[in-house]
Amino acid sequence: MGVFSRFTDIINSNINSLLDKAEDPEKMVRLIIQEMEDTLVEVRSTSAKTLADKKELARQAEKFENDAEQWQEKAELALSKSREDLARAALVEKKKCSENSQALRDELSHVDEHIAKLQDEISQLQEKLADAKARQKAIIMREKTANSRLKVKRNIDSDKVNDALNRFDSYERKIDDIEAQVEAYDLGSKSLADEIAELENDENIDDELAQLKAKMKPEQKSK
Structure with missing residues (x-):
């Protein structure tokens, strides 16, 4: 099973939890990132164990190959001593060791392919995780801003x-x-101030009228 199919199963198993938190995008994002991190840890652990198993298989294959070489030498020795029966028996054992070694080598070839795909999927998951973390803050900020705007709208339109x-x-x-x-x-x-102001205006007009009369008297005499 690939990393992403495994991750899909994890998300699907938590679909009810996601739906329960659907009104809180911040919690949803955190949950998804947590699931991705847990999956990454689990897959890395599996990858490490697979690598250890591969080394063990390689050691076993190498041992069978060494045993096959030894049985080859024993067959040659028995034949040199005119013990064809022993030489035949040694070649039978050599054949078993060679077959076991080849089976392990074939298995190692499949393990190598599996590890290569696993490493590729781990790299993809790491990239997705880094992208999710980078977008997490932006998503949370958008959610908070949207909620704030919604509250303002509700208050503006409220009764x-x-x-x-x-x-x-x-x-x-x-x-x-x-x-x-x-x-x-x-x-x-009228206030006291208003009455006094009127008196002042009247006095000014009287003064101006007196000046006008004084000015006009010489003119009348000359006529």
């Missing part, structure tokens, strides 16, 4: 805000009425 604004309008109208009443009381009444 409470509209009621408050209506109350403000009502208060402003009441204050306008009060100010109008105050201004009505002031109509027709």
